[in-house]
Amino acid sequence: EDGYRLWLRYDSITDAALLKHYRQNITAIHFDATSQVLNAAAAELLQGLQGLMGQEIVQTNAIQDGSVVAGTAQNKIISSIISTEETDKTGKEGFIIKTAMYKGRKIIVVTATRDVGVLYGCFALLRLLQTNQQINTLNITSVPKVKLRMLNHWDNLNRTVERGYAGMSIWNWHKLPGYIDQRYIDYARANASVGINGVVLNNVNANAVILSPAYLEKVAALAAVFRPYGIKVYLSARFSAPIEIGNLETADPLNAGVQAFWQQKADELYSYIPDFGGFLVKANSEGQPGPQNYNRSHADGANMLAAALKPHGGIVIWRAFVYNNNDDDRFKQAYNEFQPLDGKFSDNVLVQVKNGPVDFQPREPFHPLFGAMPATPLMMEFQLTQEYLGFSTHLVFLAPLFKECLDADTYAKGKGSQVAKIVDGSLEQHVLSGMAGVSNIGSDINWTGHPFAQANWYALGRLAWDYTLSASEIADEWLRQTFTNDNMFLKAVKPMMLDSREICVNYMTPLGLHHLMGYSHHYGPAPWYNKAERADWNPVYFHKADKNGVGFDRTPKGSNAIAQYNTVIAGKFGNLKSCDEQFMLWFHHVPWTHMMQSGNNLWEALCYRYYSGADSVAWMQRQWESVKNIVDEERFKQVKMLLGIQKEEAIWWRNACVLYFQTFSGMQIPAALERPGKILDYYKSLSFPYAPGIGGNQ
Numbered sequence: 128e129d130g131y132r133l134w135l136r137y138d139s140i141t142d143a144a145l146l147k148h149y150r151q152n153i154t155a156i157h158f159d160a161t162s163q164v165l166n167a168a169a170a171e172l173l174q175g176l177q178g179l180m181g182q183e184i185v186q187t188n189a190i191q192d193g194s195v196v197a198g199t200a201q202n203k204i205i206s207s208i209i210s211t212e213e214t215d216k217t218g219k220e221g222f223i224i225k226t227a228m229y230k231g232r233k234i235i236v237v238t239a240t241r242d243v244g245v246l247y248g249c250f251a252l253l254r255l256l257q258t259n260q261q262i263n264t265l266n267i268t269s270v271p272k273v274k275l276r277m278l279n280h281w282d283n284l285n286r287t288v289e290r291g292y293a294g295m296s297i298w299n300w301h302k303l304p305g306y307i308d309q310r311y312i313d314y315a316r317a318n319a320s321v322g323i324n325g326v327v328l329n330n331v332n333a334n335a336v337i338l339s340p341a342y343l344e345k346v347a348a349l350a351a352v353f354r355p356y357g358i359k360v361y362l363s364a365r366f367s368a369p370i371e372i373g374n375l376e377t378a379d380p381l382n383a384g385v386q387a388f389w390q391q392k393a394d395e396l397y398s399y400i401p402d403f404g405g406f407l408v409k410a411n412s413e414g415q416p417g418p419q420n421y422n423r424s425h426a427d428g429a430n431m432l433a434a435a436l437k438p439h440g441g442i443v444i445w446r447a448f449v450y451n452n453n454d455d456d457r458f459k460q461a462y463n464e465f466q467p468l469d470g471k472f473s474d475n476v477l478v479q480v481k482n483g484p485v486d487f488q489p490r491e492p493f494h495p496l497f498g499a500m501p502a503t504p505l506m507m508e509f510q511l512t513q514e515y516l517g518f519s520t521h522l523v524f525l526a527p528l529f530k531e532c533l534d535a536d537t538y539a540k541g542k543g544s545q546v547a548k549i550v551d552g553s554l555e556q557h558v559l560s561g562m563a564g565v566s567n568i569g570s571d572i573n574w575t576g577h578p579f580a581q582a583n584w585y586a587l588g589r590l591a592w593d594y595t596l597s598a599s600e601i602a603d604e605w606l607r608q609t610f611t612n613d614n615m616f617l618k619a620v621k622p623m624m625l626d627s628r629e630i631c632v633n634y635m636t637p638l639g640l641h642h643l644m645g646y647s648h649h650y651g652p653a654p655w656y657n658k659a660e661r662a663d664w665n666p667v668y669f670h671k672a673d674k675n676g677v678g679f680d681r682t683p684k685g686s687n688a689i690a691q692y693n694t695v696i697a698g699k700f701g702n703l704k705s706c707d708e709q710f711m712l713w714f715h716h717v718p719w720t721h722m723m724q725s726g727n728n729l730w731e732a733l734c735y736r737y738y739s740g741a742d743s744v745a746w747m748q749r750q751w752e753s754v755k756n757i758v759d760e761e762r763f764k765q766v767k768m769l770l771g772i773q774k775e776e777a778i779w780w781r782n783a784c785v786l787y788f789q790t791f792s793g794m795q796i797p798a799a800l801e802r803p804g805k806i807l808d809y810y811k812s813l814s815f816p817y818a819p820g821i822g823g824n825q
């Protein structure tokens with residue numbers, strides 16, 4: 128069990144009664160049409176069912192008791208059972224799974240309006256077996272809530288991965304297009320199994336060379352692998368490509384030569400990849416070129432690219448992750464630049480916004496742009512790779528983080544205007560909608576480094592499909608498929624997964640602290656750091672600790688960032704009394720002696736949080752130890768070792784932060800808590816020249 132098979136293991140069902148149930152209900156599969164996508168679906172269904180049921184399943188045209196009949200609504204058998212009106216309700220990608228009688232035979236129908244829906248339905252049927260559900264009376268209709276469900280790879284052409292902690296890039300550019308690694312196919316299967324339908328292959332800090340013919344051939348080879356799985360390829364486009372690979376002297380979006388370059392590039396791209404998805408663009412952010420270099424706006428830049436792609440049906444995903452090195456609060460800058468552009472983007476542009484206003488911290492309030500740009504489809508950007516949550520050595524299940532943001536109410540159109548309703552386009556009736564995760568995938572045999580980090584990839588896909596799923600349901604599904612359906616196992620491991628994010632917040636950045644990590648590599652704590660070339664790359668900029676207290680005053684007395692929220696939210700965050708303590712230091716500079724709900728003062732509460740975080744990792748270790756006999760030896764040992772590292776690093780975070788903040792509070796660590804074994808200078812002296820994942824930026 129090296130983890131390579133992810134959640135698609137298909138090992139035979141061990142429960143005898145259940146096995147009997149499945150063998151009674153499924154005996155054969157029937158696919159009456161062929162297409163690349165249906166062939167992929169049939170192959171998956173055969174492989175999965177045969178593995179799970181431990182017996183041969185025939186693919187036959189004859190209908191018998193237990194036939195799985197899969198196809199679109201055009202299929203004659205299916206249309207005699209399910210009306211096309213009913214199937215039409217599932218849209219372009221949804222599906223129906225239904226138990227039915229056909230000429231006296233009991234069958235299972237898997238249907239959709241298009242082949243890709245059938246593929247998703249087959250994966251859903253397999254999931255039912257993998258999670259040990261009963262299948263004798265099925266009646267499932269499932270429709271994705273979000274249209275573009277994507278992974279963003281931050282992979283460089285030299286195979287390093289910016290903020291990647293699971294080995295090198297899985298794209299072997301050198302061997303492409305001639306050599307198709309089995310990994311590409313298994314990657315596509317895994318994505319399709321959770322409904323991911325788009326992948327950006329390269330880093331947002333992009334190299335223009337990917338747009339040259341030699342690379343387009345390679346990109347086309349990957350697109351061909353992904354096509355049968357309903358996945359489109361997208362590329363990060365470097366805004367200055369006209370200069371770098373087009374021999375032009377400018378990349379000004381209003382320059383006719385530049386426009387012609389992109390139009391010709393789009394024509395060329397579509398000649399290689401007829402279903403190419405479009406461009407993802409990071410512009411005028413962290414040193415990347417962009418339209419502002421020519422005094423043009425983000426809308427000018429995005430619309431110019433959008434015009435080039437439009438005739439081919441492509442889209443532009445323009446990132447809103449921007450901040451300048453100026454005196455204004457970094458929190459506010461994306462809003463300040465983008466909000467005034469609402470309504471100015473072409474209809475094939477989405478603006479991609481990170482979940483929070485700063486940068487993928489363990490906890491952030493939702494980004495104030497959500498709800499503030501009604502005329503623009505806003506795409507969600509989550510980060511799967513754990514840049515700020517312990518790399519791939521800490522077990523941190525991110526579904527609770529994603530849910531917290533998606534469920535947050537923006538009040539944009541009154542109560543009930545959750546971020547999720549902006550992301551799925553329903554609040555403003557947008558045609559386009561999207562959710563992306565910055566990939567945590569690499570060349571490690573188990574794909575994600577930490578065996579449990581696979582769950583974050585899984586969760587992104589499942590939530591993009593249906594954000595009403597709870598974190599607990601997702602953890603349950605993933606654990607059953609990836610490890611075992613054993614109840615003892617689930618009882619011990621699920622709570623540990625579900626609490627893991629809050630535990631990480633507690634030992635890293637409790638009560639609304641943020642951006643305390645080491646400079647550049649982002650590994651470990653460095654709340655003292657103040658030497659970066661930009662003020663807003665320094666932890667001291669964000670926590671503002673002094674003798675009086677700690678936290679960033681974002682009320683009208685301070686930076687007034689809260690004014691970017693709807694007044695209901697601003698009122699809540701802006702008042703220390705009503706501000707949820709978990710966000711407190713995001714919005715207030717709070718005296719050390721401030722009385723918390725617990726009856727402790729802020730300093731004591733901070734200490735208790737840090738200690739409880741580190742202690743909870745010991746609890747996670749005990750939970751894991753308790754399933755030793757239920758888990759395969761290989762993954763048991765891996766997770767055990769990783770929890771050992773996590774424990775040490777949680778203590779490191781705790782000690783470094785508590786000792787540092789103590790220099791301001793001047794108060795003792797509460798007597799009940801163990802003293803840190805080392806002094807602050809020890810933690811300050813640590814250096815990490817070879818920490819993984821460092822990218823082109825800070």
Ligand code: BDP
Binds near residue numbers: 332448486487514823
């Ligand atoms: C930051 C990363 C940096 C990325 C940047 C981005 O540290 O490597 O390039 O985000 O999202 O979190 O563009």
